[in-house]
Amino acid sequence: MDVTKEEFLSWKGDKVTQVVFKMLEERREAAKDILSRSAGMEPANDRLLVGMIQAFNEVLEVQYEIYSDNASDSDSPED
Numbered sequence: 001m002d003v004t005k006e007e008f009l010s011w012k013g014d015k016v017t018q019v020v021f022k023m024l025e026e027r028r029e030a031a032k033d034i035l036s037r038s039a040g041m042e043p044a045n046d047r048l049l050v051g052m053i054q055a056f057n058e059v060l061e062v063q064y065e066i067y068s069d070n071a072s073d074s075d076s077p078e079d
Contacts, residue, residue: 035049
């Protein structure tokens with residue numbers, strides 16, 4: 001599925017997208033706070049929180065150029 005840069009920027013600027021991103025930022029900060037207070041008590045939980053934080057970062061930092069680079073690297077038959 002191809003998405004133009006204009007479509008991508010429109011999605012990033014959409015009110016609903018902004019609300020979702022704000023929620024993800026709040027959850028990321030909550031995970032960081034929990035990790036800062038409980039690190040080392042339960043290593044499995046630490047790993048879970050670190051993974052959550054990394055996932056939140058990946059979504060929050062999405063950029064069109066990253067998407068378009070990945071799209072051009074695909075093995076689609078159109079290439």
